[in-house]
Amino acid sequence: MGPLAIIAIVLACAAVAGVAGRLVKVSALFTLPIAISVVLVSVFTRAGTTVLFTIGPFDATLEGVEFAAQTVVRLFAISTAISLFGMTTDPRAFVLDLERRGLSPRFAFVAAATVEAVPAMAARAATIAAAQRSRGLDTEGSVLARARGFLPLIVPVVLSSLTEVEERSLALEVRAFGRPGRRHLLWAPGDRSWERILRWGLAVVLALLVVARVAGIVPGTA
Amino acid sequence: MSGAATRPIGREPAIRVRGLVHVFPEGTRALDGVDLDIATGEAVAIVGQNGSGKSTLVRHLNGLLRPTEGTVEVLGEPADRLRVAALAARVGLVFQDPDRQIFARRVRPEVAFGPSNLGIRGKDLDAAVDEALAAVGLSDQAGANPYDLGYSRRKLLSIASVLAMRTPIVVLDEPTTGQDLRGIARVQAIVASLAADGRTVIAISHDMRFVAETFGRVVVMRAGRVVLEGTPAAAFGEPAWPVLTSTYLEPPLAARAGARLGLGATPTESAFVEALAAGRS
Numbered sequence: 001m002g003p004l005a006i007i008a009i010v011l012a013c014a015a016v017a018g019v020a021g022r023l024v025k026v027s028a029l030f031t032l033p034i035a036i037s038v039v040l041v042s043v044f045t046r047a048g049t050t051v052l053f054t055i056g057p058f059d060a061t062l063e064g065v066e067f068a069a070q071t072v073v074r075l076f077a078i079s080t081a082i083s084l085f086g087m088t089t090d091p092r093a094f095v096l097d098l099e100r101r102g103l104s105p106r107f108a109f110v111a112a113a114t115v116e117a118v119p120a121m122a123a124r125a126a127t128i129a130a131a132q133r134s135r136g137l138d139t140e141g142s143v144l145a146r147a148r149g150f151l152p153l154i155v156p157v158v159l160s161s162l163t164e165v166e167e168r169s170l171a172l173e174v175r176a177f178g179r180p181g182r183r184h185l186l187w188a189p190g191d192r193s194w195e196r197i198l199r200w201g202l203a204v205v206l207a208l209l210v211v212a213r214v215a216g217i218v219p220g221t222a
Numbered sequence: 223m224s225g226a227a228t229r230p231i232g233r234e235p236a237i238r239v240r241g242l243v244h245v246f247p248e249g250t251r252a253l254d255g256v257d258l259d260i261a262t263g264e265a266v267a268i269v270g271q272n273g274s275g276k277s278t279l280v281r282h283l284n285g286l287l288r289p290t291e292g293t294v295e296v297l298g299e300p301a302d303r304l305r306v307a308a309l310a311a312r313v314g315l316v317f318q319d320p321d322r323q324i325f326a327r328r329v330r331p332e333v334a335f336g337p338s339n340l341g342i343r344g345k346d347l348d349a350a351v352d353e354a355l356a357a358v359g360l361s362d363q364a365g366a367n368p369y370d371l372g373y374s375r376r377k378l379l380s381i382a383s384v385l386a387m388r389t390p391i392v393v394l395d396e397p398t399t400g401q402d403l404r405g406i407a408r409v410q411a412i413v414a415s416l417a418a419d420g421r422t423v424i425a426i427s428h429d430m431r432f433v434a435e436t437f438g439r440v441v442v443m444r445a446g447r448v449v450l451e452g453t454p455a456a457a458f459g460e461p462a463w464p465v466l467t468s469t470y471l472e473p474p475l476a477a478r479a480g481a482r483l484g485l486g487a488t489p490t491e492s493a494f495v496e497a498l499a500a501g502r503s
């Protein structure tokens with residue numbers, strides 16, 4: 001019941017945030033590839049007494065189906081929780097808040113730059129793809145044609161990313177980024193009292209659940 | 223001069239754009255009803271402030287973008303019926319940033335990439351590459367690593383890589399960015415040579431001096447529309463200045479100096495000198 005409860009809570013939060021539909025879609029996309037392999041492996045290889053059907057040398061067992069269902073639900077629960085965090089949290093605000101709480105500025109920058117680099121790299125990759133398609137690279141044709149286009153697409157993405165990282169680090173250093181000492185943050189996200197209560201409350205619940213699980217009070221199945 | 227599509231007389235249109243509207247998925251209306259004809263062999267500059275729709279317009283010419291409304295015809299055929307890979311044989315588009323396309327470890331295979339994609343092989347391919355490298359002045363760098371070249375030479379390399387495709391239409395996006403005077407002169411010579419060969423050249427530029435000195439027609443865009451078009455003399459003449467100002471563009475110095483001295487339309491330095499000499503004699 002645990003993973004199902006988590007999914008229900010996460011979906012309720014997502015509905016409040018107005019991202020429920022997108023969350024389900026994204027989480028399903030993240031879960032699907034692993035879910036397919038889990039289902040195939042579990043259903044046909046897990047030992048069990050109730051055989052549902054047979055394909056060649058493989059028996060599909062009821063126990064395998066149950067295990068696959070439990071695993072997929074757990075994966076989906078993890079995926080929805082992580083996706084909800086990603087969809088509703090401004091990465092810059094998150095990292096700045098961590099920095100305010102004592103995280104190294106260098107580590108904070110690396111974390112923020114990594115998160116922010118993803119959309120920037122996607123935009124750069126789109127421009128590079130457009131430039132190569134303009135030179136006749138066929139990205140809409142056969143699999144072989146697309147495979148031929150891998151190198152002309154990936155090399156400029158990597159090289160321009162490396163150049164940008166170097167330029168960015170130089171730009172930071174010339175603005176005294178490496179200077180030791182405490183920083184004054186120009187802006188930090190708000191932290192209201194109910195948010196603090198909720199955060200600490202969740203931490204306590206998590207601790208209690210871990211204790212209950214270790215003590216055997218809460219069973220470890222879905 | 224303003225708004226309506228120009229219909230060059232006596233020449234087949236290489237490009238025919240009608241009522242072109244493009245709305246990006248996030249809702250930005252980048253093009254808002256563009257009508258434009260460009261004749262075969264014409265050299266046309268498209269100017270306008272950032273975000274005016276210049277790049278969006280040229281990306282419709284080789285199918286990278288598809289119209290939300292309206293039509294684009296390339297050499298008499300609707301562009302939306304052709305894939306980008308097929309349109310690449312008709313329209314060569316040089317992107318602004320050379321580092322967004324260079325991938326080969328040597329200059330020669332980088333230039334050969336486009337024409338080989340179009341099916342050019344053997345001696346024809348060698349000739350196309352040699353010709354393109356010579357046009358941009360990089361013949362002696364054929365074996366060099368592109369990233370050992372300076373930015374301006376990488377920019378010329380990106381132009382060569384499209385010239386080698388021998389497309390009847392060549393589009394240059396900001397070809398003079400990062401170029402010194404020698405590089406700008408090289409680009410001017412390339413445009414003149416292409417036009418002399420009967421190929422159509424379209425360039426996006428913020429360099430008004432380069433535009434006035436190099437192109438036969440200037441198309442001014444603002445907020446996704448063509449707001450002015452004509453010869454450099456007309457586009458940079460004093461009557462057009464309010465429109466240029468509204469697009470945050472400044473006429474070239476020769477045009478401004480000529481107007482202040484009462485010499486009439488002098489978009490180029492040679493026109494200015496001639497008008498000045500005629501005024502003295």
